[in-house]
Amino acid sequence: MKANENTVIVHPDVILVPYRIEHVAKYHEWMSDEVLRELTASEPLTLEEEYEMQRKWQQDEDKLTFIILSGESLPPLEGDVVTPELLAGQPMIGDVNLFLKGVPADEDFEVEAEIMIAESAYRRRGVAYTALQLMLSYATDPSSPSPLPVPKDRLVARIGEKNQASIRLFEKLGFTVTKRVAVFEEVELRFTAGDEKTWTAGSRKTLAV
Numbered sequence: 001m002k003a004n005e006n007t008v009i010v011h012p013d014v015i016l017v018p019y020r021i022e023h024v025a026k027y028h029e030w031m032s033d034e035v036l037r038e039l040t041a042s043e044p045l046t047l048e049e050e051y052e053m054q055r056k057w058q059q060d061e062d063k064l065t066f067i068i069l070s071g072e073s074l075p076p077l078e079g080d081v082v083t084p085e086l087l088a089g090q091p092m093i094g095d096v097n098l099f100l101k102g103v104p105a106d107e108d109f110e111v112e113a114e115i116m117i118a119e120s121a122y123r124r125r126g127v128a129y130t131a132l133q134l135m136l137s138y139a140t141d142p143s144s145p146s147p148l149p150v151p152k153d154r155l156v157a158r159i160g161e162k163n164q165a166s167i168r169l170f171e172k173l174g175f176t177v178t179k180r181v182a183v184f185e186e187v188e189l190r191f192t193a194g195d196e197k198t199w200t201a202g203s204r205k206t207l208a209v
Helices: 021-031 034-040 047-059 127-140 164-172
Strands: 007-010 014-018 063-070 092-101 110-117 155-160 175-181 186-191 203-207
Touching (some): 007 127, 014 127, 021 034, 021 047, 021 092, 034 110, 092 127, 127 164, 155 164, 155 175
Antiparallel strands (some): 007 014, 014 063, 063 092
């Protein structure tokens, strides 16, 4: 999505950056893992196809994607601009996505949230919780650029019914299980906590290009 192509969201634990060409090789390495593909319902792609997908996602107005970097070793930042060189030294650990299905005026418009912590060393450490908070706060912020913001009550997540850790994660973020789809062995969760629910916003920076 072009809306976030120069947006960096900084938190002491994680950094959200737009999915850029320099991330593709590592992302392709992740998606070569059969377990990760199964968890994310992804099809295997060649490296060339991954580069094409990155270019497409950067332009599509219905996919909001951030790569998750570890923020543990990031030095204190001054000013509102971050350089790619500074971020290049931060470990790439996963991605977080929103898929916009339809337009807000549609009765069945929804925004599906997904997250992947690909690096096992960063799982069970609260990284996914923090990254999702940053993403959801950004996507629902009235100051975010078009086609954002999205209404909170249109947020949805679909998770394998055996993935109890992810189900609990979204429940902690204000989602509630609203449907069980036996044929796909998954549950559907929708945001039900109301506008009073807030998420950690982090510090929004501009990526120098």
